Amino acid sequence: MQQFREKKERGERITALTAYDYPTARLLDESGIDLILVGDSLGMVVLGYEDTTEVTLGEMVHHTRAAARGVKRAFLTGDLPINTYDTPAQAVATARALVDAGAQSVKLEGGLSHVRQIEAIIAEGIPVMGHIGMLPQSVREEGGYKVKGRTQNEAEALLRDAEAVEKAGVFAVVLEIVSPETARQITNALKIPTIGIGSGQHCDGQILVTHDLIGLFPWFTPKFVSPEAHVADEIRKAVQVFIGRTKAGGV
């Protein structure tokens, strides 16, 4: 964790991606990624739910265990799913379940509203990553994935959230779909690193859902992602070759 802060001090960018299974976690780890997140984006890109609001702790534990088997070097963080950190005691129990499954730290969504939960988890010796801006677990109330921090009021509220989670002791904070200028101001105001997703270039690091980066979820790609591969197309091609080969009597 100290390394993340030192990277910020040196101006070295932090890299983070999601993984939900052994082979992906192992490939990311072997490729040199700094942080692997078993995100609750699991719900959309692996389990086929509409959003993250249906993900259960049981599912997160199962996938954290699988990912943990593939990680030797990177820092493994597990997401606390919705409705599993409503009180400090519940947050501690949920964080403990993910740590027992192999996570080295946990992430939860919320700023000022969740300081008590963050403090309680950290008091148990479990590192916490914050997550502010667009909060996917609130997507239904919000009516979509909208940019945060465009107005002065929103920017000030986000800065207060960022400062509150920093004071509560998080080792880094994810800024999701925050306007680049607000993300820059927050990044400059904090000593801990900011990890951006769809929040511009001024954050101390970047995180993406791996399926978006490698083109493995072709039915929806967020606007801010530039895929570096088209794995879904490769799978379709390989399956077509196999179908043709098999129908022709081959093996």
Ligand code: KIV
């Ligand atoms: O669930 C997730 O994958 C996330 C990141 C994209 C930040 O929260």
